[in-house]
């Protein structure tokens with residue numbers, strides 16, 4: 456398989472910059488998700504790697520070889536759009552084997568490859584069935600089989616599950632990850648769905664307006680968001696921001712929020728007075744009568760195993776995920792408690808984490 460490396464990749468359409476100075480490495484066998492909202496440049500990045508779009512500047516390397524100006528067909532990459540696109544008049548065997556026909560392979564070789572692929576996807580028992588009569592899951596597996604039968608160096612997938620309903624999507628997310636665990640094919644997967652990215656990827660690149668805001672493992676992205684944008688995009692409900700005005704010095708470990716001293720992770724830079732935001736994930740808030748940081752319950756949403764409680768504080772509305780076994784009255788006062796290790800601190804001017 457292959458390593459994909461992009462260096463300072465940039466794409467401009469007229470005066471509009473769709474991708475700005477993007478650099479990353481997808482190591483051999485890794486699964487990278489390009490994650491971000493519609494229009495942030497995910498597809499454009501993928502199309503440049505595939506060779507379907509020429510970069511304005513920057514370089515693309517496949518296994519160390521500069522392929523920036525190579526034609527798409529010379530890159531040995533499989534580009535998967537939607538997993539539903541099958542040839543309806545052919546059976547499963549022919550659908551999977553179709554990409555091999557143009558490669559001048561012998562019939563026996565094609566048959567062996569198709570059968571090996573079908574076994575991998577556990578669809579070897581339906582090889583002679585017509586695809587038109589297949590259920591959704593099997594159709595997806597056949598389409599996946601057609602993509603992997605060529606054994607390309609890497610896979611590029613653009614929202615392949617985009618048209619599926621939520622329940623089926625979840626099943627396919629699981630199957631795609633299982634398949635990846637078996638074949639370890641270097642994969643770049645475009646999605647706007649944080650759950651898909653978190654569940655499948657080894658690494659995630661979070662994109663915003665053509666820029667990669669953070670590149671890291673799902674755990675790094677979730678636990679140590681580099682920017683307020685990433686903290687807000689990942690998690691549901693997303694990270695809470697409690698805004699306050701202050702100056703801070705490198706090495707500080709306490710802030711004053713709403714007149715209450717709160718322990719935070721060590722500040723790693725000096726900050727002149729300006730707006731800061733304390734970031735805390737909903738599941739990291741505890742209610743404690745002893746806490747002097749207080750707020751009033753604004754509403755609650757029962758979720759079965761837990762509940763989301765919205766609290767009006769002097770630093771803004773925040774949401775806490777707490778056990779479901781307690782009822783809250785609207786307007787009730789609660790004390791809030793955090794573990795400093797779970798907190799983030801952002802400079803609202805730059806949007807970047809400062810602790």
Ligand code: ATP
Pocket residue numbers: 468471473491492493494495496497498499500647
């Ligand atoms: P989506 O999920 O909606 O496709 P995306 O993150 O994949 O979003 P891109 O398709 O990469 O985003 O598009 C990034 C921006 O570049 C968009 O604003 C889009 O309108 C613009 N764009 C893409 N292709 C072209 C083109 N050929 N000409 C002009 N603008 C383009």
